[in-house]
Structures are given as structure tokens and as C-alpha cells.
Amino acid sequence: MNIIIMGPPGAGKGTQADFIKEAFPIPHISTGDMFREAVAKESAMGLEAKKYMDAGQLVPDDVTIGVVEERLSQPDCKKGFLLDGFPRTIPQAEALDKVLAKLGTRVEVALNIAVPDQVLFDRMAGRVSCSNCKTVYNVKFNPPAKEGVCDKCGGELIQRSDDNADTVRNRLDVYNRQTQPLIEYYEKQGTLKTVDGNRDPEDVFRDIKRILESL
């Protein structure tokens, strides 16, 4: 089961990836999470990536593709994988196809979560996540039982530094220019499945589950 989950920032990729992971036991590979971990560790790659992330720009393709290639070559990806936030450019999609062909496999389904821009702004403004277990909440749409505290582990909830209004606007621009063309790329491959992401998370997942069960 080789799955890509795409959509603009704030569409609910991470939220749906958590549901998918529970129903289908495959590794969840989020390039955003990998970059945030590298930033926290202050590795050379992390310090490089941080400049782009803070500006709402994409980390350069050569860096990003290298990170993903290495992760996909690990043994746990043999049974399948869920790629979240990668590819985000045409060169990344082409590199992915090449790597998978070498491994004798391919992308089976590209899930595209569609959400209108105004909703995305509201979602990102309210997004907080656990500093310990990374669970994502929303102060407006999906609040924790106790303000500022993770339901699952009691960790502190924090806002991402790139979820401020200016950076969000940049990220949506970047999405429209660089990532949106992937919709046509996967449409042509016959693997694109678009779901309406402007509904309750459980309803969005019901559609995704049906698509994945039919693979």
C-alpha cells in the first residue's frame, strides 16, 4: 500500500494520516515532521531547512528528495508507506517515481484533500500541537479537554512558529504555484482521488477509508 496524501497547508493531511495509520499499519512519513525534528536537534540540515520554513518557502528539492529517498529505503517501507507533505513539486514527484521504480513499485493512490482558502486560514490560526507526542489540536475546531494540555500525554500544547498570518499567506501562494500542478500530474497517472476536506474529520476519513479499502 503506497499512498500519498496531499492538499494545501492546513487541509488536514496530518489529522487524516493519524486516522489512516490506525486503520492501516504502514509507516507515516511526514517531511514537515522530519524537518521540524531536524530543526529541534539543530543538525546542519535542520538549520538549513529552518530558513525556508520560517519564510513559508519550500526547502530546496535536492535536500528534500535526499531525506525522503533515505527514509523509503528503510526496511519498514517494504510493506507500504503513507507520504504526507511529499511530493510538493513536479521534480519531487518525478524523483519519487524514479526511486519507486528502482524498488520495483509505484504510487498506488494520491489522495488530494480539497479545502477553500478562507477555511485554511482559520484552521492554521487555531492549530496547536503537543510538544511531546506531536498530536495536533485546534483551539476552535478540535480543542483539548483542558486548555494548553495534551489529552493523550499531558504534554504542553504549542503553536508552530510558521503558523502566523504572513507566513501562512506565503505558504498558500507557494502551494498554488508549486504544488497545485501535482494534481494534474497524478490525474494523468490515473492515481488521483480528491476528497472534500471541508467537513468533520470523521466524515473525511470515511471517504478515505472507502478509497483505501478498494485498492
Ligand code: ADP
Ligand atoms: P503543512 O502541514 O502546513 O502543510 P508541513 O508540516 O507539511 O506543513 O511543512 C512545513 C514546512 O516544511 C513547509 O512550509 C516547508 O518549508 C517544509 N516542507 C515540508 N515538506 C516539504 C517538501 N516536500 N518540499 C519542500 N519543503 C517542505
Ligand code: ADP
Ligand atoms: P495539514 O497537515 O494539512 O497542515 P493538520 O492536520 O495539521 O493539516 O490540520 C490543520 C488544523 O486544522 C489543525 O488545527 C487541525 O486540528 C484542524 N483540522 C484538521 N482537519 C479538520 C477538519 N476536518 N475540520 C476542522 N478542523 C480540522
Ligand code: ZN
Ligand atoms: Zn501529547
